[in-house]
Amino acid sequence: MKPPPFDYAAPTTLDEAIGLLAEHADAEARVLAGGQSLIPMMNFRLAKPGYLVDLRRVAGLAGIRREGDTLIIGAMTRMAEVERSPEVAVAAPLLTEAVGLVAHVPVRNSGTVGGSLAHADPAAELPAVALALDAELVAAGPGGTRTIPAGEFFTGSYGTALAPEEILTEVRLPVWPGGHAFIEFSRIHANFAVVAVAALVDTDGDRIRRACVALAGVGPTPVRAHSAERALLGASGDADALREAIRAAAELATADLSPAGDLHASAETRLTLAQVYLRRALELAVSRARNER
């Protein structure tokens, strides 16, 4: 199992990288970030790009910084760095929790945030995080840069709004003031999730004033559970009342889903898991939101 032959360049500037992608479009040129998804796919010959543009030498693509209420993570930032970052833990604990579930340490040492988002595996954690947080993805192309809302970025299984000659440069995550939870079911530790849930809940005293929920593993792209989010607005009361509101919201959300079954889990199993994990994630996010106040 070795990759098929391809041509390769490791440019030092973004413009050069974009130029190479455009120039080698006929060879189905692709971007190489950490390679932790692309190279296994090439080993299996599931991907056969004729040209790879390696971003590792392009300056300015890696790094974590906060600007006001936005956390900005460069596309080439390694997942292990995100996992260890105190800045991320404070500004986007949902991401810290999710990134620890991505494969194992040696994969996170190489794998990048931008790589995971642009690869858009339907079971991956980071796309669900981006969607739940209403992140913005910044892409650079021959015509300049543009900002794509996460809600418009994931277009299908392994499909994104990026044009072939565009490069994802950073993701901008709004700082979430409330509680969070990222949980998933996988067959064994560090496998791809069968179902994953990202939940964010902000409370005002006892009342839920905002909820954002995204799921992975229940369709070709991560999905927002808008009906559950709406149903939770204004929910309040004691633990039992909230638990009942969450149960009802999880039921509503799963009624909108139509996952496909595959060799990992049937459609029915995915629906059941989605409902159970939605409930657990929301309960955890609510309790964290209350404890943080």
Added chain:
Amino acid sequence: MTAISVTVNGRPHTAQVEPRRLLVDFLREDLGLVGTHIGCEHGVCGTCTVLLDGHSIRSCITLAVQADGAEISTVEGLASGAELHPLQDEFSEKQGLQCGYCTPGMLMRAREILAQNPDPSPAEVREAIASNLCRCTGYQFIIEAVLGAAERMRAGKETAA
């Protein structure tokens, strides 16, 4: 072909490689360092684990060209001459290997674990080596070997200090 320069176990190498050359094949075929094993070839089993600039990586899903300019450590670099590294010694003492296939990856992963946390709990070691599969399922002795090596390395440091 693409020119690369890498330092492997402290020794600099320059080479011309095909871009598709996997790092594990570069180490084994081009440099003759066959201590690093090849298992699943898709980043799951961990037997090809080496350190790149001190961090564990899967060399079967890393291209040799991606390692250009990097410092690589492989299992061959663990011992000093005839003297085994405490990890190797403990794997031998505690029977931390049966067939030996996972051993080079386990050793390199363990080296990173102990570099980051010189005094891990058994639970932390168990969690950390989850990245590497032992096809003999001899995990218990591997965990004991890593803990034993940690203890010896801490003691060694104190003596040295």
